[in-house]
Amino acid sequence: MIHGEFDRQARRTGRIALAMATVSALLTLDVCEAAATPPMGITRQATADAVSARVGALFAGGLDGGHFCTASVVRSGGRDLIATAAHCLNDPGNTVFAPGYRDGSAPYGVWELTSVYEDPSWDREENPDADIAFAALAPLDGTRIEDVVGGFPVAADQPGGVPVTVVGYPSTADAPLTCSNDTSMESGTQRRIGCPDLPGGTSGSPWLVDGALAGVLGGFEGGGTDPDISYSAVMGGMAQDLYRRAAAGDPVTETPEA
Structure with missing residues (x-):
């Protein structure tokens, strides 16, 4: 009887500890952890996290x-x-x-x-x-x-080819999309990324580098007239x-x- 009560208390304590650890992990999750596994250059629905x-x-x-x-x-x-x-x-x-x-x-x-x-x-x-x-x-x-x-956090002055994760809402959808890919420089002040199907509504989407904001979808051509190519102004001095x-x-x- 004492042994059974001890087991029940231990299981209850374990469940509480697991729940607290899960909440803690969600609250401290960084973008780099979530963005490490998706395939590059593929647009998909973002996980609710x-x-x-x-x-x-x-x-x-x-x-x-x-x-x-x-x-x-x-x-x-x-x-x-x-x-x-x-x-x-x-x-x-x-x-x-x-x-x-x-x-x-x-x-x-x-x-x-x-x-x-x-x-x-x-x-x-x-x-x-x-x-x-x-x-x-x-x-x-x-x-x-x-x-x-x-x-x-905000991370400025990123190198030209840095990998970026974009998360944004098409105006025709009720859930965000995400895509990760390497970037290149369109000019000295504009960065570009190849991610398919990022249409209107995704303007303003964060460009995330290792968990930090390195730009937003916009800039050149208002962010791009081709839904497969998007742009961001470089986070420079201005x-x-x-x-x-x-x-x-x-x-x-x-x-x-x-």
């Missing part, structure tokens, strides 16, 4: 408004920052972010934008080298977005300065208007 939870769809007004671009949570002092393409934020006051969106459901909530950070050259002339933007999100029920899903300002919560921002 702690990595894709940091990536979400941008909607017009709400979930009923349809999604048109992709964004991802990045680390910041305010724990409230997303990165996307600048051309995705033409109407920030009417744009909301749904991280981990899948099959009509927003498991981590729907978040409103409070401010936008863009390089002045994008505002003046839509400079493709400046087609990256950051936006701060309002707290949801008193909680910051990074405390819910975590955030990607993008780094923009990120530092946004991550620090510099008040010199564009505030969305309703």
